[in-house]
Amino acid sequence: MIISVASGKGGTGKTTIAASLALSIKDSMYIDCDVEEPNGHILLKPEFSSAENVYKQLPEINEESCRHCKKCLQACEFNALINLGFKKVVLDELCHSCGACWFVCPWNAIAVREKEIGVIRTGIVNNEMSFIDGTLNIGEASAVPLIHEVKKKINDNKIIIIDSPPGTSCSMLEAVRKSDYCLLVTESSPFGLNDLKLAIEVADSAGVPYGVVINKYEPAFCEMESFLASSGIEILMKIPFNRQYAELYSEGILPITRYPELKKEFVNLYSMLTTKSLSVNAG
Amino acid sequence: MNELNKNNKKIAVTSSGKTTDALLCEQFGRAPYFIVYDSASGNYSAYENPGEKANTGAGIKASEFIINNGVTTLITGQLGDKAAFALQSGGIQYVEGYKNSIKVMDAINDFLNK
Amino acid sequence: MQDRVYKQVVILSGKGGTGKTTLAAVLSSLLRNKVIVDCDVDAANLHIALNPVVNKSFEFSGSKKAEIDTENCSKCGLCESLCRFDAIGAFSVNPAACEGCGLCFRACPSDAVIFQDVQTGKYYESTLSDGTKLYYAKLNPGEGNSGKLVTEIKKLAVKNILDDIQWMIVDGPPGIGCPVNASIASADFAIIITEPTVTGIHDLKRIITLLNKFRIKYGIVVNKYDINGKETGAITAYAFEENIPILGLIPFNNKFKDDFISGISFNNVVSGIREPIDGIKTKMMQCLSIPFN
Numbered sequence: 001m002i003i004s005v006a007s008g009k010g011g012t013g014k015t016t017i018a019a020s021l022a023l024s025i026k027d028s029m030y031i032d033c034d035v036e037e038p039n040g041h042i043l044l045k046p047e048f049s050s051a052e053n054v055y056k057q058l059p060e061i062n063e064e065s066c067r068h069c070k071k072c073l074q075a076c077e078f079n080a081l082i083n084l085g086f087k088k089v090v091l092d093e094l095c096h097s098c099g100a101c102w103f104v105c106p107w108n109a110i111a112v113r114e115k116e117i118g119v120i121r122t123g124i125v126n127n128e129m130s131f132i133d134g135t136l137n138i139g140e141a142s143a144v145p146l147i148h149e150v151k152k153k154i155n156d157n158k159i160i161i162i163d164s165p166p167g168t169s170c171s172m173l174e175a176v177r178k179s180d181y182c183l184l185v186t187e188s189s190p191f192g193l194n195d196l197k198l199a200i201e202v203a204d205s206a207g208v209p210y211g212v213v214i215n216k217y218e219p220a221f222c223e224m225e226s227f228l229a230s231s232g233i234e235i236l237m238k239i240p241f242n243r244q245y246a247e248l249y250s251e252g253i254l255p256i257t258r259y260p261e262l263k264k265e266f267v268n269l270y271s272m273l274t275t276k277s278l279s280v281n282a283g
Numbered sequence: 284m285n286e287l288n289k290n291n292k293k294i295a296v297t298s299s300g301k302t303t304d305a306l307l308c309e310q311f312g313r314a315p316y317f318i319v320y321d322s323a324s325g326n327y328s329a330y331e332n333p334g335e336k337a338n339t340g341a342g343i344k345a346s347e348f349i350i351n352n353g354v355t356t357l358i359t360g361q362l363g364d365k366a367a368f369a370l371q372s373g374g375i376q377y378v379e380g381y382k383n384s385i386k387v388m389d390a391i392n393d394f395l396n397k
Numbered sequence: 398m399q400d401r402v403y404k405q406v407v408i409l410s411g412k413g414g415t416g417k418t419t420l421a422a423v424l425s426s427l428l429r430n431k432v433i434v435d436c437d438v439d440a441a442n443l444h445i446a447l448n449p450v451v452n453k454s455f456e457f458s459g460s461k462k463a464e465i466d467t468e469n470c471s472k473c474g475l476c477e478s479l480c481r482f483d484a485i486g487a488f489s490v491n492p493a494a495c496e497g498c499g500l501c502f503r504a505c506p507s508d509a510v511i512f513q514d515v516q517t518g519k520y521y522e523s524t525l526s527d528g529t530k531l532y533y534a535k536l537n538p539g540e541g542n543s544g545k546l547v548t549e550i551k552k553l554a555v556k557n558i559l560d561d562i563q564w565m566i567v568d569g570p571p572g573i574g575c576p577v578n579a580s581i582a583s584a585d586f587a588i589i590i591t592e593p594t595v596t597g598i599h600d601l602k603r604i605i606t607l608l609n610k611f612r613i614k615y616g617i618v619v620n621k622y623d624i625n626g627k628e629t630g631a632i633t634a635y636a637f638e639e640n641i642p643i644l645g646l647i648p649f650n651n652k653f654k655d656d657f658i659s660g661i662s663f664n665n666v667v668s669g670i671r672e673p674i675d676g677i678k679t680k681m682m683q684c685l686s687i688p689f690n
Binding site: 008009010011012036037039042075077078096097098099100103104138141142144166167168169170172173177189190191194195198199201202205206218220221243246247249250251252 | 439461536572
C-alpha cells in the first residue's frame with residue numbers, strides 16, 4: 001500500500017504527520033519527496049547507509065556533425081538550447097529531457113550526456129524503519145524528474161508513506177500520482193481551507209482517493225467541517241492545537257515520541273486506512 | 284575606459300517602452316523591450332524582447348536575441364544565473380545595478396561617462 | 398539618479414506557514430497609498446484575508462499542451478512510446494501529466510496531435526474597501542510555476558500605479574526558485590519572516606544568498622518567537638554577526654488566531670497583533686531611510 005501525505009498550504013504539519021504515521025506502522029518505509037527542502041531527516045534522524053547521485057539526460061551537440069539547420073532550437077519548448085551563431089549551447093537546468101531535439105535532428109548530431117540533478121539518500125530509523133529522501137540541486141527548473149526517481153525506491157514489501165512537497169503545482173502532483181490513498185493535511189484556518197480546496201482538485205485530477213487530517217484543530221472554525229461534510233469528504237483525524245507539540249517540533253522532536261496517546265491515534269489512523277478496500281498500485 | 288572603444292559600442296538596455304525616454308526595466312529575461320543604441324551614430328532601435336512571453340527560459344531567449352544582434356554591451360537591473368551564463372558564453376559585456384526610476388537614455392549616458 | 402516614487406517591499410519566507418501572508422496583510426493595513434500584489438500564485442491567500450471586490454480578470458497561459466485528434470489518429474502508438482512523462486495512454490493525453498514538450502506533435506505521422514497554448518491560470522485586479530488595489534492570481538492545480546505569472550501580475554500592478562502611490566507590498570512565494578526571483582525583481586527591500594525552529598537558520602541562509610545576489614536590502618522578522626527561545630536566540634545572534642537588521646519579534650498570539658478563524662473581519666482581528674507589526678513597519682522605514690509621516 002502506498003499512502004501519500006500532501007497539503008495545499010505549507011506549514012500545516014504534513015511532514016510531522018507523514019513521519020508520525022510511518023513510525024506507527026510496522027514494516028513501513030518513509031519517502032521524503034519534498035526534494036526542494038527535505039525536512040523529514042530532521043524529525044526522523046535516520047542513520048544513513050548510502051547516497052546516490054541522480055542524473056538527467058541532456059543533449060550533447062556534436063559541432064562537427066551539426067549542419068546548423070536549427071531544427072533542434074525550434075523544437076525546444078523550454079528555451080534550453082541557445083544559438084550562439086555557429087555554436088549551440090545547452091542550458092542544463094532548463095532542459096526537461098523530453099527528447100524532442102534528439103528526435104528532430106536529421107543529422108544524428110545529438111548525443112546523450114548526463115548531468116547530476118540531485119542526490120537520493122537511503123537510511124534506517126530506530127534500526128527498523130526504512131528511510132529515503134531526495135535533495136534537488138539549486139537552480140534545477142523541475143523537481144519532477146527527481147521525485148520520479150525517488151519513488152522508484154518503493155519497496156513493494158513495505159507500507160510506503162510518501163511525504164509530498166507542499167503546494168499544488170506539478171511537484172505535488174508527481175508525488176501523489178499513483179498512490180493508493182492521499183492524506184490531505186490542513187489546519188483550522190481560512191487559509192488552510194482555501195488551500196485544501198486546491199489540493200483536492202489535484203488529488204481528483206490524479207484519480208487518487210483521499211481523506212483529510214485536520215492539524216492544529218480548532219472546533220471554532222466550523223467552516224472547515226461544514227465544507228467537508230457538504231462535499232462528502234471524510235475527516236480521518238483531528239489533532240487539536242497544542243502548544244507543546246509546536247515547541248517539540250521547533251526542537252526537531254516528533255510529538256509522538258513524547259505523547260503515547262498521540263501515537264495511538266496514528267496507529268488507529270493506519271487501521272482506518274487498511275479497512276478501506278484499497279488495491280495496490282491503483283490508478 | 285578607452286574613448287576609442289566607447290565610440291564603437293552597440294549598447295542594449297532593458298526597457299519598459301520603445302523610446303530612450305522610457306524607464307529602464309530592471310528585469311532582463313522578461314523585459315518588454317530592448318533599446319539598442321549605436322554609440323557611433325547616436326541612433327537607436329527598439330525591439331520586442333522574445334523572452335517576455337516565454338513559458339520558461341525567458342533569460343535564454345533574451346540572451347539569444349542580444350548575442351545574435353551584434354550587441355557589445357548590455358545594461359540592465361539584475362541578471363539571473365542562466366542569463367549571465369548565456370551572455371558570457373556569447374561574449375557579451377554586461378553591467379547590472381541600474382534602477383527602474385531612470386530613463387533609458389540616462390542609463391546609457393551614465394554608462395558612457397564612466 | 399532619483400529614486401522611484403514608491404517603494405517596493407517584498408515579504409519572503411524560506412518555508413511555508415511562517416505567517417508571511419498575515420504579515421503582508423497587517424503591514425499593508427498600516428501603510429497609506431499602497432498597492433498590494435500577491436505573488437504566491439501556487440496558493441494565493443491574501444484575498445481570503447482582505448476580502449476584495451474583483452474588478453477585472455485575465456486569462457493566463459503558462460504552457461502548451463498536446464491533445465490527440467481522434468479523427469486523424471491512426472492508433473499507431475508512436476506518441477505513447479516516445480512520451481517521457483507517462484502522459485499518453487489509450488491514445489489520449491492526460492493534460493495533468495503533459496509537460497508541453499511537443500515531441501508527440503512533432504513525431505505523429507498522421508498529424509493527429511493538436512499542440513497549443515492553453516489556459517493554466519487566471520489573474521485578477523481587485524479593490525479593497527478603502528480603495529486599495531490588490532492583484533492576485535490563481536494557477537490551475539497541478540500546473541508548473543515558472544515565474545511568468547508572477548511577472549505578469551507585477552507588470553499589471555505597475556502599469557496601473559497612480560502617482561500618489563507610495564508603497565507596493567508584495568507577498569512573495571515560499572522557497573527560492575524562479576517564482577521567487579520574479580517576485581523580488583525591482584524590490585527596494587525584502588522582509589524575511591521566519592519561525593524559531595531547528596531548520597530556521599538553514600532556510601534563512603538560502604533566501605539570504607538569493608537576496609545578496611540580487612543586491613536587495615533585507616531585514617528579518619521572527620514570528621512566534623516565544624515558541625523556542627533558544628532558536629530565536631540563535632537567529633538573532635546570526636543576524637547580529639552578519640549585520641542583518643532584526644525588524645521585530647512577533648509573539649505567538651492565540652487571540653489573533655481564534656478571532657481570525659471565528660470569522661471576525663480581518664480589519665478587526667488585527668488589533669491583536671498590530672503593535673509588534675507597527676514596530677516592524679518603523680524599523681523597515683528606518684532601513685529605507687524614510688522620514689516618518
